[in-house]
Amino acid sequence: MKADPDTNETSGLGRRRGNAREESSATYQRRRREIAEAAVRVFDRLGLQGASISAVAAELGINRASIYYYISSKEELFDEVLRAVAERNRIMAAEIAASDLPPPDKLRKLIVEIMVSYGEHYPLLYIYIRENLSQVSDRRTGWSKDMRDINRTIENAFIHIIEQGYADGSLRDIGPPKVIAFGMLGVVGWTHRWFRPATAEHSAREIGETYAEMMISGMRAN
Amino acid sequence: MKADPDTNETSGLGRRRGNAREESSATYQRRRREIAEAAVRVFDRLGLQGASISAVAAELGINRASIYYYISSKEELFDEVLRAVAERNRIMAAEIAASDLPPPDKLRKLIVEIMVSYGEHYPLLYIYIRENLSQVSDRRTGWSKDMRDINRTIENAFIHIIEQGYADGSLRDIGPPKVIAFGMLGVVGWTHRWFRPATAEHSAREIGETYAEMMISGMRAN
DNA sequence: GTAAACATCAACGAATATGTTGATTTTTGT
DNA sequence: ACAAAAATCAACATATTCGTTGATGTTTAC
Numbered sequence A, B: 001m002k003a004d005p006d007t008n009e010t011s012g013l014g015r016r017r018g019n020a021r022e023e024s025s026a027t028y029q030r031r032r033r034e035i036a037e038a039a040v041r042v043f044d045r046l047g048l049q050g051a052s053i054s055a056v057a058a059e060l061g062i063n064r065a066s067i068y069y070y071i072s073s074k075e076e077l078f079d080e081v082l083r084a085v086a087e088r089n090r091i092m093a094a095e096i097a098a099s100d101l102p103p104p105d106k107l108r109k110l111i112v113e114i115m116v117s118y119g120e121h122y123p124l125l126y127i128y129i130r131e132n133l134s135q136v137s138d139r140r141t142g143w144s145k146d147m148r149d150i151n152r153t154i155e156n157a158f159i160h161i162i163e164q165g166y167a168d169g170s171l172r173d174i175g176p177p178k179v180i181a182f183g184m185l186g187v188v189g190w191t192h193r194w195f196r197p198a199t200a201e202h203s204a205r206e207i208g209e210t211y212a213e214m215m216i217s218g219m220r221a222n
Numbered sequence C: 001g002t003a004a005a006c007a008t009c010a011a012c013g014a015a016t017a018t019g020t021t022g023a024t025t026t027t028t029g030t
Numbered sequence D: 001a002c003a004a005a006a007a008t009c010a011a012c013a014t015a016t017t018c019g020t021t022g023a024t025g026t027t028t029a030c
Helices: A026-050 A053-060 A064-070 A074-098 A103-120 A124-133 A135-139 A141-168 A177-193 A204-216 B026-050 B053-060 B064-070 B074-098 B103-120 B124-133 B135-139 B141-168 B177-193 B204-216
Strands: none
Touching (some): A026 A053, A026 A064, A026 A074, A026 B026, A074 A103, A074 A124, A103 A141, A103 A177, A177 A204, A177 B177, A177 B204, A204 B177, B026 B064, B026 B124, B053 B064, B074 B103, B074 B124, B103 B141, B124 B177, B141 B177, B177 B204
16 A cells, blocks of 8 residues: 555655556656646746646646646646756757857857747747746756756857857957847847737747847848 | 724725824834835845745844735835836836937937836836736736836837838838837846846946947948 | 833734645556 | 556645734833
8 A cells, every 4th residue: 555665765755656667657648748738838827936736736627636646846847847848949059059150140040049949839938938037946946057057058159159250250349248148038038028929920930030130130240 | 092993994904003194204204115125125036926025024124014014015015116116117218209319219219228227226127027027917906007008108119119210211121010129128128137237347328238239230221 | 201102023814835645536457 | 347556636734925913012292
């Protein structure tokens, strides 16, 4: 009845009591995914702060405790939902930065691809952006540190490309690279306030291209 | 002892029980201000969502109930702290929009003045921006509706100026006015993520001018 | 110096949050 | 059909929130 006493329950004792078996039973994985998807909807509505496990349970019309059968804490649910896609974005930025395009083209591509990514994974990356905005998360240390690192990588990609462009003369120097970089990230990040792929008149790619044009045409040193 | 039965306590019964007197007793106003200032610090650290009245009390080292002696609810505290300065910003935007500068100069001025305002009232306007980001506030209806209205006014100022510029040929049409407008607001709004006046290498005005240059030089039609 | 107004606090009640557990229902395999 | 495993739930314990209230200190005025 009780869980085997020899299971290495290092922390979170609660969940998945009769497990043992490989975690990949057909239905288990499916249910877990359903919960994650419901959580995304709730997080999008209420923010990570405001979203309670109760609210996620209500979204699915099930009992709150059932969720703990699949995940062991709210934190784990955040992680389940957000980490993979945020990480993918980091890699994308690093690849563009490492490519051999001229700096203005790198910037343009970065801006467009980030916007496209926001649209494709909507609303996941926006949830992440909003959360990271409020510096509340200082407590959930492990998770929040990783997320911050992902951010920093992307920021550094922008900064480095701008420095490169200043150095090789392909970009006109209009201000500190860091300020410019944050500006560009701000434009695309801010779309979380108004861009809704399902009802938008313009595609994420079109918006990205508009923004790239807006910011880069004035910096090009042609 | 009890509050006079004839006082028109329409709602929030709690606060200021023995008042009657004009609200402007010397110390009362001072204390109320101290509380507001402590609240600003806490809101800045934790966000409006995450900030509890307890945390504000702790910030001052006083009892939680004492705060209710000065304010009657968390909402009133938000309002006390944020409304005036947000409103001032709205007026500023409206004035620039109504001036007779050429559209590109209006845009430049708007961007710079908004940034300057962020710096001057730091961190107040950033608290407001962050809160408005998460759409959580739908509940605190009265307050949140007003704040949304202020936002909309500023957005519309940008949109209208861009349309004006497209129409009179002073701005090159690079995309939908709404998209451009949100982009410009995004750049300045995003500064809440990194701009700290006390330690920054560049002034709010310099940053605003850099951003204005970044976005407007590419749109100027000369 | 003393009474009234002012300011503070401990304690309470009602909500809501998180995470756990024992029992119960449902599904699955044979 | 039936036993074992999987999934769900009601209920519990604990913590934290908000807003209120009666009592207790502390100023102020006269």
